[in-house]
Amino acid sequence: MYLKRKKLDHSSSIHLQLSLALLLLHVSFLLSAWGAAWQTTQDHRPITAVCQVLGAGLHWALLATFSWMAIExxxxxxxxxxxxxxxxxxxLLKLALLGWGLPSVTMGVCAALRxxxxxxLEDDMNNSSTICWLSESSAGSEGWRSVCVSVLKYLTVHAYLGAVLLFNGVILLLIGRELLGAGPRAVQGRGRVCRDAVTLLGLSFVLGLPWGLALCSHGPLTHIATYLFTVLNGLQGVFLFMxxxxxxxxxxxxAESSSNTQSTIKMGKLGAS
Known part of the structure; x- marks a missing residue:
């Protein structure tokens, strides 16, 4: 019981860390768009350095968000x-080293490679925008450095996200088997099944499974997946708060029910005595 209670206390801390990572991600994304727009109007070396710092911050916040979703x-x-x-x-210290330390090391390596x-960014309608991010142009004119940036982007973003979603998807399936599987819980009525289904839906947002829409934003479902991705992941912090x-x-x-039960037991003992 003590270990269970400690883990429940740890859950609140982990939720808080994930919320902080999401907040930093949204703020860094807005700042990266602002920094890129500022650089296009004033093309100076200090402004370029600011965009590089903002791009590193956005990359770090994104990796931290993925890491804390995996920790969840x-x-x-x-x-x-x-x-x-x-x-x-x-x-908690070991989880913090994993959740914040791993993104920091990855960002440091990428920053060293400049x-x-x-x-x-461009869409199918030839509309374009610029953000501070992993950039092939910043790697120089050498072809191998452009390939290096593409490989880093794939490994640290797409592959990492895919691994996190696969891991969390398996965890959700295991939890679903515990909640909805055969056994005494399966015969407790439709109300219990509905509550368990809502629980699994809430856990899917906590685990960040809607991020999988980013991997489906290709082909005929591009626009639908993009809109769903923007809405659901933009509200991930709200879902986490709820x-x-x-x-x-x-x-x-x-806790209140347990307290009332203990009070009833004490009153019963007093009456019996």
């Missing part, structure tokens, strides 16, 4: 799926 999945596995409780010394700068609020209210209700 790992923590849920240890909390809900794993049968035997285990104690990890300095659990791959950050203005990046041009999820934490629901868990907090439920925990308070359980």
């Amino acid at each position: 999945g790992l923590h849920l596995y240890l909390l809900l799926v794993r049968i035997f409780n285990i104690y990890v010394k300095r659990y 791959v950050y700068g203005p990046h041009r 999820w934490v609020l629901a868990l907090t209210c439920r925990r308070n209700q359980q």
